[in-house]
Amino acid sequence: MxxxxxxxxxxxxxxxxxxxxxxxxxxxxxxxxxxxxxxxxxxxxxxxxxxxxxxxxxxxxxxxxxxxxxxxxxxxxxxxxxxxxxxxxxxxxxxxxxxxxxxxxxxxxxxxxxxxxxxxxxxxxxxxxxxxxxxxxxxxxxxxxxxxxxxxxxxxxxxxxxxxxxxxxxxxxxxxxxxxxxxxxxxxxxxxxxxxxxxxxxxxxxxxxxxxxxxxxxxxxxxxxxxxxxxxxxxxxxxxxxxxxxxxxxxxxxxxxxxxxxxxxxxxxxxxxxxxxxxxxxxxxxxxxxxxxxxxxxxxxxxxxxxxxxxxxxxxxxxxRRPAAPLSQPTAIQPVSRRARGGDDFGHAVSQVLRNHAVAGGFRLFSPDELASNRLGALQDEPWVSEVLAEEVLLGWLCGWLAGGRRGVLVSYEAFAPLLTSGVVGHLKHRRLTAGAPAPSLNLLLTSYGWHNVYTHGDPSLATALLATCDPVVRVLTPADPARAALVLDEALGSTGRVNVVVAGKHATTRQPDETIEQELARGLAVWPHLSDQGEPELTILVAGDLPAEATTAAVPVIRAQLGCRIRVVGVLDLTVLGDPQIWPRGLSAAETATYLGENAAVLVATLGHPAAVWGLLAGRLGRPVEVIGWREPPGPMPQAALAGELGLDPAGLLQAACKLTASRKVAC
The missing domain is CATH 3.40.50.970 (Thiamin diphosphate (ThDP)-binding fold, Pyr/PP domains)
Known part of the structure; x- marks a missing residue:
């Protein structure tokens, strides 16, 4: 004193x-x-x-x-x-x-x-x-x-x-x-x-x-x-x-x-x-x-x-003379070998990944009483699963668990994840000050998002807020189908020193071809040949998430027929690749931007989250016509198809955005 x-x-x-x-x-x-x-x-x-x-x-x-x-x-x-x-x-x-x-x-x-x-x-x-x-x-x-x-x-x-x-x-x-x-x-x-x-x-x-x-x-x-x-x-x-x-x-x-x-x-x-x-x-x-x-x-x-x-x-x-209280020093993390995980069912694919990590030891899953709703109900009785209806408490449990060198994940509805914002930002601040080897990553799996839920259950603000911190350890991961969700979650659980936010819908049914999965995992994005034209594109569509992938798959033939332009579709698995490479470790260099997006193509981004998050990452660096379609607060409750139409994430909305972009590109040229 x-x-x-x-x-x-x-x-x-x-x-x-x-x-x-x-x-x-x-x-x-x-x-x-x-x-x-x-x-x-x-x-x-x-x-x-x-x-x-x-x-x-x-x-x-x-x-x-x-x-x-x-x-x-x-x-x-x-x-x-x-x-x-x-x-x-x-x-x-x-x-x-x-x-x-x-x-x-x-x-x-x-x-x-x-x-x-x-x-x-x-x-x-x-x-x-x-x-x-x-x-x-x-x-x-x-x-x-x-x-x-x-x-x-x-x-x-x-x-x-x-x-x-x-x-x-x-x-x-x-x-x-x-x-x-x-x-x-x-x-x-x-x-x-x-x-x-x-x-x-x-x-x-x-x-x-x-x-x-x-x-x-x-x-x-x-x-x-x-x-x-x-x-x-x-x-x-x-x-x-x-x-x-x-x-x-x-x-x-x-x-x-x-x-x-x-x-x-x-x-x-x-x-x-x-x-x-x-x-x-x-x-x-x-x-x-x-x-x-x-x-x-x-x-x-x-x-x-x-x-x-x-x-x-x-x-x-x-x-x-007595043992000192240990600081937060991570213990060795047992790697989980990645195996190809097929299947179009979200619950089965993700559950298998989680079980594999649990078998490896030192793993726990925390959830706010929503595992069954999130198609993971088969895990409820596992001894390594804890459920309680308080997201902030779960985050505290997870952070303490990680501080002991173990691996874990918090699974929740995307709409309730903003309750975790202060705690996750505090975790980021804390990690910047911690010396020594990197600790296991903090992993969040967010499903049941607003596009497929009731009016009160739509809020992607956590990902937006974390991207706004410009902390290079943040990754916002947007797999296009259950197979990609399982693989990227597997990689996240084995990583160290990061905050991984995996946004993956439990309702996803459309599956994209597997041929680019490894590249998406390695670099955070890949050109999807099955939806792209040969040669230099006039319009590049960046797809971040399963619903954007589904809508884009349906919209590309319509856009191609109506506008007669060459289209390239790029699957974005890690949103931070769109950021400034001086801030974000996976940010695209100027040469890579030209390689993936084309030299002069207009760019249409279809995202699950707020357009503001994408605009913040791009920060006006592309120097070409750009349009971003994503989540905006709807005026009130409405059916899912009407909501997609209201926000422009359907074939008609993507066609309208494409028309606007190609017109702007021609004027610019």
Whole structure:
């Protein structure tokens, strides 16, 4: 807690070796104090309990609140872990002074929870995912006990609230949530904090969890021992398959200033961020800051060189002799050999791929109670399948599962996938910061899309949003038939370091010839000879997805007969090939663009998703007439054939677009 206060407020004099002066203090302190006391308490006890609570297991803390980054940094500096990744922050006075001066812009680490440091395994930014992530990380992992450290405000988020109950849908896994109940979220009293101990215990029990409530207000030895016993007993229960949680009650901002002038701070939202933000210029606040820092008795914690001493040194040595909480390091991925998978039935082709990966081991499928609807009902009773009706919880499970080096997939309706946007973007941000070998890819299989569903079930926004990030690990995969869907899903499941979004319809019946499948898999697209004319095309149709393939197959003879132009049809399996090659690894070079699209042909793109996603990828680079037909919000419910006609994804609509394009091309020529 002392080091956290130093990082938040000081530039110099980090050991309080002299009276606090204005030039020792940051002019504009930034960061979050309110979560520090309980988080520091939980992290310290977790470090000390490892090796004692469950001798054959490692305790793995997982921080839920990104704002706890300051205490994570303080913890990592004290243990010496920080110096191992950033040597300039040595575990001495000079290292602490540099760290305090740099905070919150800490050399590539920033001020939020970071994956390079202990307890930073879960993606941050989207509050509420740590409990679900912890369950995924602990699932089928007998070597660890996962301890998500979550706030009482977090317990109000839909993801956390659902995660308590959703644990029933998983095999027993050793997870011990430590709920930091400080009474307040950012701006008001928390719902959980307003409950009595009995109500908290009743709430947990109703969801199937045994709970222990521990109060901390003085950091006495009795309080330390009480929490230690609660933690050890809960870990023991979790190892035995009992769902157990610890609720840590401490006042928000505990050990900090009680009030500033007439304004109360302790136990109020005023303790959420840096409470003494004007200490540099305000003498009264400076005096309060000096007393606050002195209350931790830094001379008893550190020697004159800033190295831990006394009981602190002993505790750090004890923790250091025990197994450290592992960071997210992927285990070896067993490859699944790709075999040709024929058949026109989506359910059979995709189920066979999933079964093959399950047989190889280290694989799980997560689904929101829609496997039967998605033609994968034959998999429902498999032990490697988990279903619960909460997409955000499933994503947390999947991310935790992947963090343990295993492979998996989340299968859902395309319309509900936008619920995952913040979580997947957070996953992308998290992966950019993670060092070491690439982790298994995050895979989403989206079916039951709006073209074949009711009015309320049409929304391809997730793919659009992920393409807009311009993150090169994203792939949006649009197979034209079930055989291609099975093969591209197989490849995605065996890949590493990517986010693969496979958009494949359960209703697909039209099958394209197999002769170009290997090229589509290898390069992301291929010319379809069975629909294309010989020679240089005047019109090139890019087909992304099964319904566009079906509509284009029917439209090409009509367009050819009516317009008399040479047509080339290109199957696009990976939408990112249409992007700038300086951003997207599979983006077409200028020479490849001419090879696949023709030198001067007008281009018609038929896509399952938003035209905006394609326009964003093309970014005006083609320099020729282009038209994109895809999903737009319909005015209201209508039959499927009418919807296709309304949006132009039928032979008549494609012919109309082709007429417009060829006319524009002639004018341009």
């Amino acid at each position: 002392y080091v956290s206060v130093v990082l938040l407020h000081l530039d110099k004099n980090v050991l309080l070796a002299e009276p606090l002066r204005a030039h020792h203090i940051k002019r504009r302190p930034a960061g979050h104090w309110g979560t520090v006391p309980g988080t520091a308490w939980a992290l310290a006890h977790t470090a000390l309990a490892t090796g004692e609570a469950a001798p054959d297991r490692t305790l793995v803390p997982v921080l839920g609140a990104g704002h706890a980054g300051v205490v994570q940094l303080a913890f990592a500096w004290l243990s010496g872990e920080l110096a191992s990744v950033r040597p300039q922050y040595s575990r001495d006075a000079a290292g602490l002074a540099r760290l305090a001066h740099d905070f919150p812009e800490v050399d590539g680490l920033g001020s939020e929870v970071h994956p390079l440091l202990t307890a930073g395994t879960a993606p941050g930014g989207c509050l509420g995912g740590a409990l679900a992530f912890g369950h995924g990380l602990a699932l089928d992992a007998p070597d660890r006990v996962v301890l998500p450290i979550i706030g009482d405000g977090e317990c109000e988020t839909p993801t956390t609230a659902a995660s308590w109950l959703a644990a029933r849908a998983l095999p027993a896994s050793a997870v011990v949530p430590i709920v930091h109940v400080n009474g307040f979220r950012m701006g008001d009293r928390s719902l959980l904090g307003a409950m009595t101990d009995g109500e908290v215990a009743g709430y947990a029990a109703g969801l199937g969890w045994q709970s222990r409530v521990v109060h901390v207000s003085a950091a006495s030895r009795e309080e330390h021992e009480s929490f230690r016993q609660a933690l050890l007993e809960s870990v023991g229960q979790a190892v035995d398959g009992v769902r157990a949680a610890v609720f840590l009650r401490c006042v928000k901002g505990w050990s900090g200033p009680e009030r500033i002038g007439e304004r109360p701070v302790l136990g109020t939202p005023g303790a959420h961020k840096t409470p003494l933000g004007l200490a540099h210029e305000d003498g009264r606040q400076r005096e309060l800051l000096g007393k606050w820092l002195a209350s931790y008795r830094p001379a008893e914690l550190f020697d004159t060189d800033g190295r831990p001493t006394g009981e602190l040194a002993g505790a750090l040595e004890t923790a250091g």
